[in-house]
Amino acid sequence: MSKIVVSGLKPSGKLHIGNYLGAIKQLVELQKKDYKRFYFIADYHALTTKYNPSEKRVEIFNMAVDALAAGIDPKKSILFIQSHIPTHNNLAWLLGTVTSSGQLGRMIEYKEKIKSGQVPNAGLLNYPILMAADILIYDADFVPVGEDQRQHLELTRDIANAFNNNFGETFQLPKALHNATPRVMSLSDPTKKMSKSTPNGCLFLSDPPKVVEKKIMSAKTDSQTSISFDPKKRPGISNLLSIYSGISGRSIEKLVKEFKGKGYAEFKKSMAKEMNDFLKPLQMKRKKLLADKKSVMKILEEGAKKAIPIAERKLAEVQKRAGLIPTPNDNRRLSGI
Ligand code: ADP
Ligand code: TRP
DSSP states (O other): OOOEEEEEEOOOSSOBHHHIIIIIHHHHHGGGSSOEEEEEEOTGGGGSSOOOHHHHHHHHHHHHHHHHHTTOOTTTSEEEEGGGOTHHHHHHHHHHTTSOHHHHHTOHHHHHHHHTTOOOOHHHHHHHHHHHHHHHTTTOSEEEOOGGGHHHHHHHHHHHHHHHHHHOSOOOOOEEEOOSOSOOBOSSOTTSBOOTTSGGGOOBTTOOHHHHHHHHHTOOOOSOOSOOOOTTTOHHHHHHHHHHHHHHOOOHHHHHHHTTTOOHHHHHHHHHHHHHHHHHHHHHHHHHHHTOHHHHHHHHHHHHHHHHHHHHHHHHHHHHHTTOOOOTTOTTTTTTO
16 A cells, blocks of 8 residues: 655645745655645644734635645545545544643643743644544655654644554554655754744745845855854854755755855856746746635635545544444444443
């Protein structure tokens, strides 16, 4: 049987190259393999911090558009919106009963959100339980995620283990897949992660060519002149090399050789050109999709239609194991009573 890959994209604003290289690129590349893929827009996860509902609706939709524009192919991957499959939440409730609340409170993302001033609502605390449900409901073998989600995936495995120990083998333990550029750094401060909370260090996928050029040309480097890769001692140029490698498909070693004896300006100019060549088709596809919103919705609805029966089947199995009475359409309803 082919292996199962599950991943969610949280719609939380404009996408930058860190989101692309850290998350989306891998989802696209995995389409070359003989796997069964469930990719979804994690809209419920995007509601745990303060937001504006009408803006969020647009962000959810745009996340789907961006995923399609970046190369998620609905013929190869089941693409849907998380909240369209309420079964995830049903499973999340059951998983919550075997999750340690202390462990939830120790999640780095949770602690950081609270530190940054977010109200510690229960949704924020329970966030990883829903994520575990998203993954376990499809019996995922692999979960491609950025480095920052590693801890949530470890918790998912702990939750699966706890359920299996209490109720018998029900879930298999999924593995995280991290890619070559799990942590893209900010262009303006390469010691910090590229993040939309500091937009001036971000290269957005929607940036027009002139802006891309300006951001790359003024990206922070150091006072040396040669092009070499040493993330600890030379974070700026090393970050640019990783990004350049990620979009061009050429290895860092190859790029270093290519630019031997050349200065920063030449390197950056070449990188900006290739970045624009890379972004152009993506931006054009995005524009096309935005002009045909109905067909985007249709893709998402068809994706949900495919995922729903699979999720429901798993939930029924889990409910039975947990001692619940199956729903009327399950002929094992009265067994054991
Ligand atoms: P941001 O940090 O800009 O708010 P999100 O938290 O919305 O981004 O990130 C969405 C996903 O994109 C993350 O789960 C992570 O996998 C990936 N990601 C975000 N920033 C980076 C980065 N700088 N480098 C690599 N991957 C990233
Ligand atoms: N929490 C993930 C993020 O912030 C998004 C997500 C939700 C996810 N459910 C998931 C990722 C399941 C992988 C699998 O990026």
